[in-house]
Each structure stands twice: as C-alpha cells, then as structure tokens.
Amino acid sequence: MRTTFTTGTNHLFIPGPTNVPEDVRMAMNVAMQDQRGPSFGALTLGILADLKRVFRTETGQVMLFPGSGTGAWEAAITNTLNPGDKVLMARHGQFSTLWAEMAVRLGLEVEVIDVAWGAGVPVSEFARHLAADRKGQIKAVFVTQNETATGVTSDVAAVRKALDDAFHEALLFVDGVSSVASVDFRMDAWGVDLAVTGSQKGLMCPAGLGVLAVSQKALKVSETATMRRAYFEFRDFKMTCETGYFPYTPPTQILHGMRRALDRIHAEGLDNVIARHARLAEGVRRGVAAWGLQICAEHPSLVSNTVTAIRVPEGIDAREVIRIGYERYNTSFGSGLARLAGKVFRIGHLGDLNEGMCLTALAVAEMALVEAGADVKLGSGVAAAQAWYVKAAAEAVPLAAE
Numbered sequence: 001m002r003t004t005f006t007t008g009t010n011h012l013f014i015p016g017p018t019n020v021p022e023d024v025r026m027a028m029n030v031a032m033q034d035q036r037g038p039s040f041g042a043l044t045l046g047i048l049a050d051l052k053r054v055f056r057t058e059t060g061q062v063m064l065f066p067g068s069g070t071g072a073w074e075a076a077i078t079n080t081l082n083p084g085d086k087v088l089m090a091r092h093g094q095f096s097t098l099w100a101e102m103a104v105r106l107g108l109e110v111e112v113i114d115v116a117w118g119a120g121v122p123v124s125e126f127a128r129h130l131a132a133d134r135k136g137q138i139k140a141v142f143v144t145q146n147e148t149a150t151g152v153t154s155d156v157a158a159v160r161k162a163l164d165d166a167f168h169e170a171l172l173f174v175d176g177v178s179s180v181a182s183v184d185f186r187m188d189a190w191g192v193d194l195a196v197t198g199s200q201k202g203l204m205c206p207a208g209l210g211v212l213a214v215s216q217k218a219l220k221v222s223e224t225a226t227m228r229r230a231y232f233e234f235r236d237f238k239m240t241c242e243t244g245y246f247p248y249t250p251p252t253q254i255l256h257g258m259r260r261a262l263d264r265i266h267a268e269g270l271d272n273v274i275a276r277h278a279r280l281a282e283g284v285r286r287g288v289a290a291w292g293l294q295i296c297a298e299h300p301s302l303v304s305n306t307v308t309a310i311r312v313p314e315g316i317d318a319r320e321v322i323r324i325g326y327e328r329y330n331t332s333f334g335s336g337l338a339r340l341a342g343k344v345f346r347i348g349h350l351g352d353l354n355e356g357m358c359l360t361a362l363a364v365a366e367m368a369l370v371e372a373g374a375d376v377k378l379g380s381g382v383a384a385a386q387a388w389y390v391k392a393a394a395e396a397v398p399l400a401a402e
C-alpha cells in the first residue's frame with residue numbers, strides 16, 4: 001500500500017499535464033509583477049511570435065486565453081460560428097466526443113460520424129459529406145489530430161485535401177492539444193483555420209493557458225460571427241497582439257515558464273523535438289508488442305507518438321494496473337477513459353522526456369501488469385525498447401537546431 005511517505009520522484013506518464021522541465025519551473029519562480037508595467041508587453045509579444053513558429057504559421061495569429069484546451073475549443077467555436085450552423089465532426093475517442101458535445105451545447109447542428117475508438121478521422125466519409133453538401137451548409141470541419149484517449153493520430157492534410165477536392169469553403173478546426181509541439185503540425189501548409197492547444201502538454205508548462213492559432217480567414221469570419229461570447233472574444237485580444245498587454249490579468253508565472261519552454265523547443269529544434277517523440281514512442285510500442293499486448297490504434301499508420309493506449313489481457317482490470325503502479329511504484333499512468341475504463345491504460349510520452357524515462361515507464365508497467373495477474377514476461381518490454389533505442393541512437397542524425 002502507498003503510505004503517506006514516498007521516496008524518489010513520482011514518475012509522471014500521463015498524457016498531460018506533462019513533466020515540466022526544471023529550468024521552466026525555475027523560470028516561473030519570479031515575484032508577482034505589474035502586468036501593465038513597461039517590460040511586460042515584450043514578454044507576451046515574444047511568446048506570441050515564437051508560438052507561431054511552433055504552429056508553423058506565418059499568416060496566422062496566435063492568441064492566449066487564461067483557461068485550458070477546453071476553453072480554447074470554446075473560443076474557437078464561439079468566435080467564428082453562428083447559432084444553428086452545421087458542422088462536421090467525428091467521434092473516435094473521449095476527446096472528440098467531448099468536443100462534439102460542446103458543439104451541441106453551444107447550439108451548433110452537429111453532423112457527427114461515429115467510428116471505432118481506435119480508428120482515425122474518417123477522411124473518405126468526410127469527403128462524401130462535403131461533396132454532397134452542394135449548398136455549403138457545413139460551416140466547419142473538426143479534426144482531433146491526436147485522440148489522446150486512444151493514442152490515434154489522424155491525417156489533417158488529408159482532410160484539407162478532401163475540402164479542396166470538394167471546392168468546399170468550410171473552416172478547418174484542429175484540436176492539437178496533445179500534438180502541437182510534439183508531432184508534426186503545419187498550420188499554413190495544411191490550411192488549418194483554427195488550431196487549439198493548451199499550455200500543459202507539448203508546451204511543457206503547467207495548465208492555465210488555452211492557446212489558439214487563427215487563420216486570416218477565421219479572423220475575418222470572426223468579425224461577423226454571431227454566437228454569444230464575452231471573455232473569449234477575439235476582438236478583445238487584438239490589442240494584446242499589438243501591444244502585449246492583456247485585457248485582464250494574465251497568469252504571469254506561466255508566461256515566464258512558456259518563455260523558457262519555447263527557448264527549449266527552439267534550442268532543440270522543432271524538427272528534432274518531433275523526431276525525438278517518434279523515436280521514444282516507437283520504443284514504447286516495441287515494448288508493448290514484446291509483452292504480447294495490443295494497442296488501441298487499429299492500424300500502424302494511426303499510431304500516436306505522444307501517447308500509447310495499451311489493451312490489457314482479458315480478465316485483467318487496467319484500473320488495477322494503474323493502481324499498483326501508483327501505490328507501489330510511485331508511477332502515474334493514464335487511465336482508460338469512458339468506454340475504455342478498465343480495458344486500457346495509457347503511457348503518455350510527450351513533452352520533456354528521454355529514453356531512460358520511457359524505460360522506467362515500461363519497467364514499472366511490467367511489474368504492475370504481472371502483479372495484476374497478466375502473463376507478461378518481466379524485462380521483455382524493457383529489452384525490446386532498449387534494443388530499439390540503441391539502434392536508433394546509432395542511426396540518429398540530429399538535425400540542426402533553429
């Protein structure tokens with residue numbers, strides 16, 4: 001049993017909040033400051049400019065709203081759509097399900113396509129709906145790039161292509177909460193109109209900021225969109241984009257943390273960050289395969305490089321695996337959400353981490369699985385991952401930092 005006393009570090013392998021690097025935490029340890037003081041605007045403006053690089057946009061505008069990714073979803077919807085507008089969405093996991101639910105609550109007419117939890121965004125179904133929509137009633141298409149509940153990454157570029165092939169004008173919304181700054185995301189190249197993330201995943205900061213990247217097209221639409229909004233008003237943020245001063249009190253500490261986190265991303269190089277996530281994730285997947293267990297993602301082309309959802313064998317309760325990991329080994333794994341409760345546990349592998357940390361996740365998971373009654377060979381997953389990491393280290397050609 002876990003006592004009130006624990007030693008060592010708590011190993012955090014949930015897909016957000018992620019590990020905050022030591023120097024980012026230290027950078028936040030600053031005295032409260034005057035958010036209207038002379039030097040504050042430059043801090044914000046630097047962050048907005050550098051976040052544009054992370055979203056890979058030159059023409060888009062980044063906005064920061066105190067809140068989390070969910071708040072950014074709401075900001076994206078309320079600023080650009082009208083009550084009763086039709087939108088096209090897919091449900092293939094808990095996050096896409098919640099986003100669709102929010103769209104309904106906000107009064108949109110949601111055309112929802114349900115696919116298996118483990119499948120990706122159904123691009124050909126989307127294409128069919130878009131082609132059939134001759135009157136252009138669909139105002140926006142929503143894509144959850146990385147479904148964090150199932151560990152599935154979908155093809156945003158393919159959805160862009162489906163829109164273009166249908167000569168469709170709908171806005172393209174992307175939930176990038178667990179993908180931006182960790183897996184490839186290209187706002188401009190993919191013609192994304194609204195991309196949202198939060199501060200506590202790939203950006204390696206505490207939760208507290210919802211981050212949006214807004215295309216010029218979406219900005220234009222926002223001028224006439226009639227859905228009710230107040231706090232999350234793009235127009236109010238416009239001044240912030242120009243001056244760096246917020247219309248209300250921003251979380252100044254998180255902004256200092258964000259400054260340092262962006263410096264880290266640029267020092268490593270965004271391409272290297274993305275390559276590292278791919279390398280680390282592959283080791284975790286090889287470990288899972290060596291256990292003889294399945295992952296949630298239905299096809300190798302869909303696997304997520306930020307989170308792996310692992311199906312436990314029949315008769316084993318994934319909640320037990322998670323409980324043992326936490327209580328006995330001071331290690332946190334992500335739980336199975338909604339219909340996946342008890343069936344999967346998740347290893348979050350995004351943000352600030354390295355090979356040794358992933359091996360710890362696998363080592364603890366093996367012990368917890370065995371203790372929960374699973375027929376898994378101790379050391380098998382760790383060995384498979386080690387073999388991959390050794391090979392990858394020998395072959396890795398680091399790309400130049402930015």
Ligand SMILES: *Cc1c(COP(=O)(O)O)cnc(C)c1O
Nearest residue numbers: 068069070095146148177178198
């Ligand atoms: C974490 C997450 C969210 C929710 O973000 P919050 O910051 O918790 O509000 C939304 N979508 C995805 C894909 C996520 O991973």
